[in-house]
Amino acid sequence: MQIEQDEVELLSGVRAGETLGSPIAMLIRNRDWKTWSEIMDPASRPEDAAEGRKRRLTRVRPGHADLGGILKYERADARDILERASARETAARVAAGAVARQLLTQFGVSIGSHVVHLGGVDARPPETLPDDLNAAADVSPLRTLDRDAEARMITRIDELKRAGNTAGGIAEVVVRNLPVGLGSHVSWDRKLDGRLARAIVSIHAVKAMEIGNGWEAARKSGAEVHDEIEMAPGTPRTGNVRRRSNRAGGLEGGITTGEPLVIRAAMKPISTLMTPLRTVDVATGEAAEAAAERSDVTAVPAMAVIAEAMTAIVLADAFLEKFGGDSLTEMRHNFDGYVGRVGSRISGRPPAP
Numbered sequence: 001m002q003i004e005q006d007e008v009e010l011l012s013g014v015r016a017g018e019t020l021g022s023p024i025a026m027l028i029r030n031r032d033w034k035t036w037s038e039i040m041d042p043a044s045r046p047e048d049a050a051e052g053r054k055r056r057l058t059r060v061r062p063g064h065a066d067l068g069g070i071l072k073y074e075r076a077d078a079r080d081i082l083e084r085a086s087a088r089e090t091a092a093r094v095a096a097g098a099v100a101r102q103l104l105t106q107f108g109v110s111i112g113s114h115v116v117h118l119g120g121v122d123a124r125p126p127e128t129l130p131d132d133l134n135a136a137a138d139v140s141p142l143r144t145l146d147r148d149a150e151a152r153m154i155t156r157i158d159e160l161k162r163a164g165n166t167a168g169g170i171a172e173v174v175v176r177n178l179p180v181g182l183g184s185h186v187s188w189d190r191k192l193d194g195r196l197a198r199a200i201v202s203i204h205a206v207k208a209m210e211i212g213n214g215w216e217a218a219r220k221s222g223a224e225v226h227d228e229i230e231m232a233p234g235t236p237r238t239g240n241v242r243r244r245s246n247r248a249g250g251l252e253g254g255i256t257t258g259e260p261l262v263i264r265a266a267m268k269p270i271s272t273l274m275t276p277l278r279t280v281d282v283a284t285g286e287a288a289e290a291a292a293e294r295s296d297v298t299a300v301p302a303m304a305v306i307a308e309a310m311t312a313i314v315l316a317d318a319f320l321e322k323f324g325g326d327s328l329t330e331m332r333h334n335f336d337g338y339v340g341r342v343g344s345r346i347s348g349r350p351p352a353p
């Protein structure tokens with residue numbers, strides 16, 4: 001419902017625009033709280049938790065965390081589960097991602113996203129994505145670059161809304177200007193592809209992610225998939241070489257290639273349906289219709305922004321790991337030293353006899 005304003009209050013960790021080393025605490029006020037203050041009152045008595053408890057949710061929703069949550073945590077009211085399982089917590093991820101992005105911006109790295117599929121409608125983005133991807137995506141209410149597809153997506157959303165149904169979709173995140181060599185091939189937990197997959201699939205309702213042409217690569221031959229390599233003098237960040245295509249999406253062997261990092265995240269349809277699915281009322285054990293809480297038809301454009309934030313957090317971590325240092329100056333020095341070395345490894349000239 002977009003009740004929250006885009007406003008963050010910095011509580012600690014920043015002075016005059018610079019970090020101090022103490023945790024950066026940011027507050028985003030939930031303006032919907034007053035509607036829920038009685039229902040969620042921390043001082044209400046445990047006996048209120050019995051029959052008379054307000055807005056009790058026992059007709060657990062298929063696709064949500066309700067059922068697993070109440071069974072696992074021994075709760076009678078799924079509201080105790082859904083308040084924590086809600087994607088509301090991703091506001092915190094986006095705020096932290098904005099800090100990570102600040103660090104990456106210092107090294108010329110840019111991150112953007114756009115929606116490539118929604119509710120059965122494919123978008124056809126331009127061959128070459130705009131330089132400022134987010135500025136172009138933000139023009140669209142659905143954050144898609146294809147105007148025709150956008151109109152069809154809106155029609156589909158309206159149809160689904162009328163039917164009390166919901167939609168999922170796919171968002172693409174693109175990161176440009178990364179150096180070659182973030183992440184590592186040496187062990188599973190250091191591979192950047194695995195670290196990104198964990199971060200992206202941890203977003204609520206995201207059920208799959210692909211890197212580069214992911215699923216499609218599985219159906220094609222090696223010659224159709226792998227990106228040929230050629231010399232590219234004057235590109236020290238990528239080791240003075242480049243790929244003639246970027247089907248790998250900027251990652252090989254768990255290591256960045258220096259080509260744009262391209263990730264796609266697939267989100268299932270929202271699980272709260274206004275025309276409810278069949279379920280069980282956990283208070284009685286009887287068949288029932290699932291609870292129909294206030295809910296959106298789709299949240300794919302918002303998920304794109306969360307996926308950007310999660311990508312920024314993982315990449316900032318990989319940057320710190322590789323270039324470290326106790327100040328930005330020191331980190332930049334390490335970065336420049338590395339780019340200088342990696343840029344002179346393959347000279348493009350035959351080796352001296």
Ligand SMILES: Cc1cc2nc3c(=O)[nH]c(=O)nc-3n(C[C@H](O)[C@H](O)[C@H](O)COP(=O)(O)O)c2cc1C
Pocket residue numbers: 063064065085086087090203204205206270271272294295296299302303306
């Ligand atoms: C930005 C965003 C908004 C969401 N909004 C809703 C919503 O309004 N109603 C709903 O039922 N689920 C919503 N979800 C999805 C649920 O949070 C998610 O399906 C649920 O926590 C169960 O987790 P799982 O789908 O990852 O298994 C949203 C997800 C995201 C990323």
